[in-house]
Amino acid sequence: MVAKKPLNQQRVLVFVADIYEDLELWYPKLRLEEEGIEVVLAGPEAGVEYTGKNGYPCVSDAAIDDMDEADFDGVLCPGGFMPDKLRRDPKVLSLVKAFADNGKLVAAICHGGWIPISAKVYRDVRVTGSPGIKDDLVNAGALWEDASVVVHRNFVSSRKPSDLPDFCKGMLQVLRDPGDLRTA
Numbered sequence: 001m002v003a004k005k006p007l008n009q010q011r012v013l014v015f016v017a018d019i020y021e022d023l024e025l026w027y028p029k030l031r032l033e034e035e036g037i038e039v040v041l042a043g044p045e046a047g048v049e050y051t052g053k054n055g056y057p058c059v060s061d062a063a064i065d066d067m068d069e070a071d072f073d074g075v076l077c078p079g080g081f082m083p084d085k086l087r088r089d090p091k092v093l094s095l096v097k098a099f100a101d102n103g104k105l106v107a108a109i110c111h112g113g114w115i116p117i118s119a120k121v122y123r124d125v126r127v128t129g130s131p132g133i134k135d136d137l138v139n140a141g142a143l144w145e146d147a148s149v150v151v152h153r154n155f156v157s158s159r160k161p162s163d164l165p166d167f168c169k170g171m172l173q174v175l176r177d178p179g180d181l182r183t184a
Contacts, residue, residue: 004177008036010073012105012175015092015115016043016060021080022052023161024109028076031168037175042067044089053080065091069098074105074154074175077112079130084111087118097121100154105174107156109167113137116155126152128159154178 012032016025029039043050043060050058064086069075075096077083086092092115099106100121108116113129114136116122123141128150138144149158149166154174158167 005073006036007172007175010175011038011040011071012074012076012171013067013072013095014039014041014076014078015064015082015086016041016050016058016078017082017086018050019053019081019085020050020058020078021082021110021112021161022054022056023164024078024080024112025052025058025076026056027161027164028078028107028109028168028171032171035172037073040067040072064089064095067091067095069095069102069104072099072104074107074171075099076171077106077108077115079108079110079112081111083114087115093119103154103178105154105156105171105178107167107171107174109158109163110160113157117142122155125155126150127155127157129157130159 032039040061042062042064046063048060096119110130117140125142127142128145128147148163149170151170156170
């Protein structure tokens with residue numbers, strides 16, 4: 001069971017690489033920081049500027065290879081075209097699997113669901129995502145729902161940028177009281 005701790009003592013890992021969906025990274029990052037949560041942006045390399053799908057820049061705080069799940073309370077997989085590349089990285093997949101196995105937040109929005117699919121953590125998990133990856137989610141054993149947000153145990157998922165308010169509420173729900181969600 002994941003221990004409950006105040007939001008201002010938590011850390012969330014966010015993946016970044018070129019062609020990330022700008023809003024799906026920045027909106028949750030800023031919302032989590034508003035709650036006092038430390039957000040670490042990890043990319044293929046540390047200190048590199050990555051460009052979003054819509055042209056917004058993002059400099060990584062750290063390299064994915066240097067990340068350890070034990071140092072974080074959750075992981076966020078933004079969408080865009082970025083997840084299609086990152087889901088081929090064994091370190092990304094092992095991190096997501098460790099978060100899932102340890103009952104920590106695994107959040108994915110839009111095409112970000114490709115990463116948990118490839119980490120093989122979605123079997124029998126209720127999820128949503130971009131309609132474009134619905135078949136991928138179902139074929140991975142996930143239980144598809146068409147909703148603005150789906151919270152199932154420690155998993156939070158949403159479909160698209162307009163779902164971001166509900167998505168962030170779902171992430172904060174899991175981070176605030178992770179123990180209450182294990183039987184959901």
